[in-house]
Amino acid sequence: MSGGDNLDFEIRPNPAPVGDADRATLLANPGFGRIFTDHMVTIRYAEGKGWYEPRVEARAPIPMDPASAVLHYAQEIFEGLKAYTTPGGGVAMFRPDANAARFGQSAQRMAMPVLPQAMFLESLHQMIKIDKAWIPQSDEGSLYLRPFAYASEVFLGVRPAMEYLYLVIASPVGAYFSGGVKPVAVWVTPDYTRAAPGGTGAAKCGGNYAAGLSAQAEAFEHNCEQVVYLDAVERKYVDELGGMNVFFVLDDGSLATPPLTGTILPGITRDSVIKLAERAGRRVEERPVSFSEWRSGAASGRIREAFACGTAAVITPIGTVRSPEGEFTIADGGSGEVTMGLRQELVDIQRGRAADPFGWVHRVI
Template sequence: MSGGDNLAHPEDYFEIRPNPAPVSDAERAALLANPGFGRIFSDHMVTIRYADGKGWYEPRVEARAPIPMDPATAVLHYAQEIFEGLKAYTMPDGGVAMFRPDANAARFGESARRMAMPALPEATFLESLRQIITIDRQWIPQTEDGSLYLRPFAYASEVFLGVRPAMEYLYLVIASPVGPYFAGGVKPVTVWVTPDYTRAAPGGTGAAKCGGNYAAGLSAQAEAIEHGCEQVVYLDAVERRYVDELGGMNVVFVMDDGSLVTPPLTGTILPGITRDSIIKLAHRAGRRVEERAVSFDEWRDGAASGRIREVFACGTAAVITPIGAVRSQEGEFRVADGGAGEVTMGLRQELVDIQRGRAEDPFGWVHRVL
């Protein structure tokens, strides 16, 4: 499936239909005072349609509204769906920027190909983000840790019952003003190593950002909560020995020599953009980074011996979150004193400062919009 030549210059094609009844300034201010995460949404959304043989068409910015859907819409039955997540930030000079949206555009295309969906042209993906940020700029929280979370997604919209790739799709972008991902802010979390569930197997969809991966993990996350933990940790599906990732984040180990170790991208874990950014920052600082398998036994024994000094989870929503304690059927252990480590918090601060325009951006990651 292909298409998109009709959107070769997307900035020229978007039809703008402003919301005729936007949220009032007073109501918006009240909502932005404490937005939480993923609870409130801006006034507009982006929509682009796809039809086999026609390509992508009708790019539009319009009022955020429910999506009419036939009961036989393909996504409801066969789960052809992908999504991305990234943030827009207010810069010190009052402008607005995104962090590495080109990486999200590329990953969105890879996810589409894995799910037998047409890939949206990357230029169109980027322009769709610019459009919604421009029209809903006033929804960006002006708080220390506030941002506008952008959720591009696409799904099979053809009305049919049959196991084959759909011939019609709908792409959308919605925006949600957010504060910190964890309600208590940045503090060490306790994680549960699930003995029963796995996230993905070799040859599966682990490297694609599709909703099914997350739906399959909800039982494991519920299990983690039952054990008093904030997040679940998955082991590999083949040997049940090696750490894969958390329910929605990659994991990184800080060793006693200051080097970083993180599980390799073998197709079973999501190639996180925050993960990649951390690796690049570490290399620039002269830290050694090793991408290799880490067994649960190595984690437990390394924490006991001091070989593993810190462990953290990383992802777009939470950025970097320290892991303080680990629970499993075998009991519980702590990493160092269970607190937030110096390397972990240093990397977090360095990354956040680049994202928010407070520090030099030597990689060209910050994409100015306004």
Template sequence: MSGGGTIDFEIRPSSQPVSATEREALLANPGFGRIFTDHMVTIRYAEGKGWYDARVEARAPIPMDPATAVLHYAQEIFEGLKAYHRADGKIGLFRPEANAARFVESAHRMAMAPLPTELFLGSIRQLIDIDRAWVPTSTEGSLYLRPFQYASEAFLGVRPAREYLYVLIASPVGPYFAGGVKPVTIWVSNDYTRAAPGGTGAAKCGGNYAAGLAAQAEAAEHGCDQVVYLDAAERRYIDELGGMNVFLVRKDGTMITPPLNGAILPGITRDSVITLAKEQGYSVEERPVSIDEWRDGARSGEIVEAFACGTAAVLTPIGTVRGTEGDFLMGDGTAGQVATALRAHLVDIQFGRRPDPHGWTTTV
């Protein structure tokens, strides 16, 4: 069966798929990232040979030599995107080409062989085709897609690997906020930074997230849901949350978000929010914003909203900000009008309930 790009995908359906009855029970309350579909996609790479051996096969453990390079030198990248059961009954994707492009950029930063866009998109089409029944039909339910690539060569030595394995798995998920969208409380980290100029902050690699686990634990100790990082150079300017970009909204409607300076992940949701906000008449400033400006603005009423955005939760209102310099509240602590409206607009496009003038959505 032809897949996407210059190589064909060999289809090996699972001999023991989950029954329709069991699948229906699982989809009734999937949670987030806890259950997985029947199949996965794998594609191999070898220096001098290129990408080869593309397969759709039963999801199963991956055999790994103890000397596999990723275990020692952390050459690994990943992406996150969703498939949606649209209002017209079709299965849709939201800006998958942007994920493919970011996957390539992450590969370059981590000195890895980039997967061609047509293979990235082809793998997604193949997996959705065989596991279509796993796409939830519940309100805001979706099929979370996790493409990842790692250094699969077995060797010990500090150099880029010569062999890689690309894998795509999928997990049906419910709405990120089971009880509805609620403002989160965040902790301003003074002891940890997420990334530094010249580092890997703009790449979507596992090491960035591993490095943030201690800060996330610190946030939890202070009763917070998330951590917000400051820049590594001055510990003064807002960077981003543990896994989401951040926006502030002034009382005049101006929106502010930190610029893409090489240390911040270029979020696809972030880019979409900026586009929609400008269309709705908001002025969007991409500039450095200090934690002092945020704190002072919130206390004076100059900054009336703050929210974070990313694939998993779309838009997340920020209610309370805590830190060693004192706490402050955004507005009255409830979800703001701007964040609520932008979230609804974006989700409606993703689920095909609203026109898509930008061509962001595709059907599979």
């Protein structure tokens, strides 16, 4: 099969899929990211040949040579998005075109070939169609889709690889919070930074997350669920959390969030929050917010709410902030009205329970 933008997927159904009864048992309490569907998508790439051999096949271990370039130089990128059941029995994704675009931007930053957006979207369609029985039917359930690509060339030289493998796997997930949405405590790390100007902060690559594991462990040691990074230059301005963007709700009802200067991930949930807030008449400033402004604003009442946002948890209120200088709470430490209102509005659009004024919902079935 030749390379190109419009490849036909070869379908190789899993000869031994999980049985209906066993699948139902797994879906009763799927958790997050611990069980997987019957199939996966694979597409190969070779320099001079392009993308080729797109397949839907049984999910299985990937044969890998010990000299595969990704194991040594970490050329790897990924995305995360969800498929939802909609009223009436359909299935839809939320803004997959934005994930496709960001996947391409990450590839460019990591010196990897760009998968055509149409091929990216079709790979998701193929996964959802063949494994739609794995989508949980609970109110908070969804099918988490994980597209990723890595350098598969067997070569130890330090240069961009000439061969790559793109895959999609899927994991049925339940509510991210087992006890409902609750305010989290966050730790402002004094020792670690996430990314510097000119680095890979805006790319969704595994190395960014690996580099943050020590900081996340530091947060756990201080009884915090997430870590907050400050900028790498002045160690003064809030960048983002370990895996989520951050917003501040001010006393005049406006929102502030750190700007996209290349050091933080351009979150799709972040962009959605900005558009929803502006549509509701709220002013949104994308500007630097210092940690001292956050602390003093919480004390004076200028900053009334703070929340983190990302695909997995959607919107998470921040109640307590800890650092080596002590701790403080935002307002009464609870879930703010603006935060929870935005969350409900976004979830209702995602699940087809509310009007979709931006055309974000992408129907699959």
